[in-house]
Amino acid sequence: MIFTSLSFLLFFLSVLLLLAVFKRQAARTYILLIASYVFYGWWSPVFVLLILVTSVWAWAFGLLIDRTDDEVKKSRYLFVSVAFSLGVLAYYKYAEFLAQSFYAALGWQWTYDLGIVLPVGISFFTFQTLSYSIDLRKGKIPVCESPTKFMLFVAFFPQLVAGPIVRASDFLPQLEKKIRISSKNIVIGAQLFLGGALQKTLIADNMSTFVDPIFAEPALYSAETLWLGLAAYSIQIFCDFCGYSLMAIGIAKMLGFDLPENFRMPYLSRSITEFWRRWHISLSSWLRDYLYIALGGNRKGKARMYSHLMITMLLGGLWHGASWNFVLWGALHGIALAIHKIWDDRTRDYSELKATPLYSSIAWLSTLTFAALLWIPFRCVDFPTMQVYVSRLFGGADGIDWINPQVITLLSVVVIWHLIYQFKPAVLAKFPSDNPERFGVQFALGISIFAIILFAPLQTSPFVYFQF
Amino acid sequence: MAVFRNTAIVTLLCLLIGEVVTRAFITSPSPAKSDPELGWVYRPGVEIFHTKEGWGRNQMNALGLNDSPLHEIPVGQNIAILGDSFAEALQVDRQDNFSEYAEAQLSCANVVNAGRSGMALTHFPAMARRLAAEIRLDLIYVVLNSWDFDDTLQHAGKLTYDDDGQLIDIDVQFRQQHSLRRKAAVIFDNSALATHLLERLKLMLEGRTVQTQATNTQSFENPSDSELRQFADIFGFVTSKLSEIAPVKIVYIPRLEYSDSGRSTLSEDSYYYQEILRELSLKSDIQFASVGSNFQNAYALHLKPPVGFHNAGIKMGHLNELGHAAVGKILVEDIAPTCANLAFGGEG
Known part of the structure; x- marks a missing residue:
């Protein structure tokens, strides 16, 4: 579902209509989150699970970083959070390339197909979760207590698959205000x-x-x-x-x-x-x-x-x-x-x-x-x-x-x-x-x-x- | 109130600019009429300005064909070229298409371009009958290309077989097609914008691009036995019908695949269909000629493919001037000996 397609136009108008009908902030957050997952699932429903897991992981470790006063523990939590995100990215994006390069370095012929399908936009949403975890560890941003808001930050459909890469410090505060649908x-x-x-x-x-x-x-x-x-x-x-x-x-x-x-x-x-x-x-x-x-x-x-x-x-x-x-x-x-x-x-x-x-x-x-x-x-x-x-x-x-x-x-x-x-x-x-x-x-x-x-x-x- | 007034003015202005821009850069209005046997054909005498591929401005004759007014030469050969858009050749100016090329080179021949975009083998008998009603036909060239196999099967219409399994009739009546086009004929006949938008809408709804043939680069799969059988039946039926009017010859336009330094080969599908057509022609005792080697020589000499245009795509699409000359040469080489015979008082 690309932005210039008829299917996106219908999808977007539906989202706007729902937002116009449901005026409560919580309802609008849920609508946007579900819409974002529908948008992402349009390519491959399986990978909605991936983005969900990635989001929950970063959110949960964010809470752990915030809850402890022990600097060593904070760093460990950050390491685990970042390692997971980068590990997922490395597996989907670089596993086959690394294996091929390794084989080539040894002069061997690569004849395998690992069958790894690259999830759309993985580089973008991975960088968003990384920036959140790092900024949180550095004390630059407050923790996001709400899983819904965090998941929406990672999956917000307008910028989900090809950016712009949004920082938590830019996006999460906007969710604290009322989501306003105005004619202007x-x-x-x-x-x-x-x-x-x-x-x-x-x-x-x-x-x-x-x-x-x-x-x-x-x-x-x-x-x-x-x-x-x-x-x-x-x-x-x-x-x-x-x-x-x-x-x-x-x-x-x-x-x-x-x-x-x-x-x-x-x-x-x-x-x-x-x-x-x-x-x-x-x-x-x-x-x-x-x-x-x-x-x-x-x-x-x-x-x-x-x-x-x-x-x-x-x-x-x-x-x-x-x-x-x-x-x-x-x-x-x-x-x-x-x-x-x-x-x-x-x-x-x-x-x-x-x-x-x-x-x-x-x-x-x-x-x-x-x-x-x-x-x-x-x-x-x-x-x-x-x-x-x-x-x-x-x-x-x-x-x-x-x-x-x-x-x-x-x-x-x-x-x-x-x-x-x-x-x-x-x-x-x-x-x-x-x-x-x-x-x-x-x-x-x-x-x-x-x-x-x-x-x-x-x-x-x-x-x-x-x-x- | 000002908003509505502005909106109305803006809409009108946009429509006007759209019409002007479409006429200047895309296409002219499509003054076509529905024909029960041939589908949509051009109205007599209209001028068609074609800019999608190449740049051609051509006036249709009284039969709606891209040729000069129909006439007959008493001495020499009146030759009909039957084909699809490759023969119709709206992409180039009249003097550059292969029918005109051949006619200009041959003193004894009146070459009638009876090509029409969208026509397939099954439509050719009807077209030949119409021409034969106007002038004496001495020879018919059927110009086919790599896509005609599929086109023919798609436009096969209703095939009637006798008890022995012999094809005895093809019904290609166009009945309910293009109803929107027919109902709003006044708009489409006069507005290039409406014509262009309708075409785009149609292609979008059918999920196709403008140049389906040209951009068809999918891997080739051999047709099934039943498809081959059906095509052979149609080919035999059509050529026999045409032979009742005049002797028939087949000219095949293949698609090339290009390499560097001017080398090229026939594409896999083109070669396959070329051999199918050669075999069917042989069975029907019809002369067959392929333009393949002429194309390859032209590419080697000029480093320019015989198909494609700077404003659409190179290596794909319809014949350009070089391609038309290559096909024209085949025709000239084939017809010239007859002219020589005529000059010496022999029979054509």
């Missing part, structure tokens, strides 16, 4: 949802019909086509994930909840460090707070800081999927972040130069090119395909030319959108508007709906980040 929230949320749907269905899905065949068989296509494919994929993954996040934020808003921003025009970044402050913000900030800083951050000298960065990005890469391609992607980002930190240190005295338009333009272009090139290992299914892609891309290879006019049109649309954001931000700041009576708002919404109806591919591609 619905109007704002609907606009956010529509904005996300535009990005997903109109841009990302149309790009995928071009990108998929090119990345499947890069050996067939000319270098020009491969460059266009790379540009298209860079836009596809951004619009797919940013669009999903925006839809999730919009749905949550309609239900009366605020979710954190997940993207802030990352392709406008002028350094790779800035890129990670704008791309998948909920994940990058999670990795920063719970991994990089936990490892020691920059408090233990330069050399250690670089190694912390590398470890964080390697694990960040691996978080996306059990594949060496993701490890490589994370490692290259880690190296780039380290190099940028060194560059930043050594050019500290040149702040005036850095402020010039020429420097900014070069910095922006090099960051954009680097981030785009790194999507190759991210998107290619394996190392050999990636090698073919890269060698043909830079080798000026002959092959099938496919210069798709729709892709170029959509790329232009995205460029214009970014230019407006950069140079005329006031235009975009009008949305979402809480005044649906304004002609401009109605017209923008009407045209958006029409554009989706007319141009969206009939078969919606699954969200890219569902696989993570």
Whole structure:
């Protein structure tokens, strides 16, 4: 049940209707929890049990951490809680990969199928339970006494399967207030949802019909086509994930909840460090707070800081999927972040130069090119395909030319959108508007709906980040 | 009150912009009429602007076919091309389709493009009869592709067998189909937006994509014995009916699988159906030709697949200009000797 499907629309309207009928806070919490489990069970009912067990485990150990004054015991409880969550994640996501890698290291042939099915969104809800347990142990948040509220925090359906990753400190306090279904929230949320749907269905899905065949068989296509494919994929993954996040934020808003921003025009970044402050913000900030800083951050000298960065990005890469391609992607980002930190240190005295338009333009272009090139290992299914892609891309290879006019049109649309954001931000700041009576708002919404109806591919591609 | 006024204005504006955008970038209105034997056919003389794949603007003739006005040449050959959307060729301009390509290359031939999207083998006798009522037909090419096996079985209609198990009649009457399309014909004939939305709705309800054929990359499974038998019966029946009008030849358009450096092979399913058709043609004493090697040569030479378009998909979908030229060459090579005979006063 993806957000852009008819089944989701009916499901969501039913939830809204139930919330409108049952006004008591407890009833609304139960409705949202049951709806979340129904939503999750739509993919595989069996895994509802998994999310239930994961939630109860983290909640119960949270209580134990809170109930004891013994610091050693607190740490032990935390260890058990975290180990269980990570163990579940490791089993479902990495068992086969680790076994394969072990066999490969020994030069053996892996011929088995462990038959492990990856539960949708496991990486997301695992990180949420981890953040709760760690924050609780550090005394940053109060314990959640209510199992219902905790389970809803883990399973809240708008962000359950692909984020944004919500911290307990952001979400649980919202459950302490009254869940409010207001027309203002619905109007704002609907606009956010529509904005996300535009990005997903109109841009990302149309790009995928071009990108998929090119990345499947890069050996067939000319270098020009491969460059266009790379540009298209860079836009596809951004619009797919940013669009999903925006839809999730919009749905949550309609239900009366605020979710954190997940993207802030990352392709406008002028350094790779800035890129990670704008791309998948909920994940990058999670990795920063719970991994990089936990490892020691920059408090233990330069050399250690670089190694912390590398470890964080390697694990960040691996978080996306059990594949060496993701490890490589994370490692290259880690190296780039380290190099940028060194560059930043050594050019500290040149702040005036850095402020010039020429420097900014070069910095922006090099960051954009680097981030785009790194999507190759991210998107290619394996190392050999990636090698073919890269060698043909830079080798000026002959092959099938496919210069798709729709892709170029959509790329232009995205460029214009970014230019407006950069140079005329006031235009975009009008949305979402809480005044649906304004002609401009109605017209923008009407045209958006029409554009989706007319141009969206009939078969919606699954969200890219569902696989993570 | 202002809200309702704004909503009404916005809705009207959106419909207007939608109509303009659809006409400019997607499709023209679909001025079609229901035909009891052929399903939906174009009204005589309408212009069709096709942008889903490629970019073609073509005016239909008096029979609703993508060809110039029907005429007969007294000396030389009047040749009918029967086929589906591959023959109809709305994706390219008229002068680039294989019927026109062949006609332009041959001084002695009047090649009539009688292809119609959605037609299958079972519809061809009716189409041939209509043409024969207008002009003398000297030769009929039946152009088939990898998907025609399934299409033929799907559009088989009602098959009547005699006591000896011989197929004696095929009833392909279109009766209750497209009732919505028929009831609101005025809207669909004049609105590109309505036409486009109806098509999308239909595809959504049927759970299909726009290019079902083009995107069909599922692994191939051999048809069952009963399906093969039924197809053979239909093939035999149709070709015998067509042979009553004029000699029949089969041209097969296969699907390729592409490798790097300009290498390609016939896809598994295409090769399978090619051999089935070759065998059935041989049994019926009908000439059979496949465009496979022409396609492979064209790809090796130009590094461009004979099917697909930049605005839809490469390697899939309908024939592009290169593909039409490859099919056209087959026709020219086959017909040219007859022209030579005619030039020397021999018989065609």
